[in-house]
Amino acid sequence: MPEDEAWQAGRGVWKFNADRALSQDEVQIINTDGIVLAVARITGISKHGDRYALEGDLLRGDPRVGRPTPSPHLSRNPVTYI
Numbered sequence: 682m683p684e685d686e687a688w689q690a691g692r693g694v695w696k697f698n699a700d701r702a703l704s705q706d707e708v709q710i711i712n713t714d715g716i717v718l719a720v721a722r723i724t725g726i727s728k729h730g731d732r733y734a735l736e737g738d739l740l741r742g743d744p745r746v747g748r749p750t751p752s753p754h755l756s757r758n759p760v761t762y763i
Contacts, residue, residue, distance in 0.1 A: 684741055687718035693734025699726050708735055709750055717745045 682690075691710030702708070703726060710719040721737035745751075 682718055684719040684739060684746060688721055688739045691719065692721070692737070693727070694729045694732045695734070696732050699728075699733050702726060702733070702735060707740075708737065709745065709752070711750050715749050717743075717748055717750050719743075720745050 687710045692708075702723065705723055708721050708723055709717050710721075711717050720740045720743040721735070722740060723735060723737045725736040726733045727736055
């Protein structure tokens with residue numbers, strides 16, 4: 682999956698802790714195998730009813746893409762804040 686598609690699919694709309702997300706600098710979109718699909722700099726969030734979407738700048742070509750995440754988070758939500 683291309684980085685742009687991974688970012689669009691993984692950034693929201695989800696139920697998540699908005700304060701926790703906003704306290705971080707970056708987000709990694711990872712697959713269920715823990716491989717990084719996209720990395721973005723968090724610039725904000727948008728509210729969608731009782732859910733949120735991350736806003737940010739996709740870091741295209743980041744060297745972490747395609748590699749195992751150094752910050753594994755066992756969750757159904759394929760997002761980790763770093």
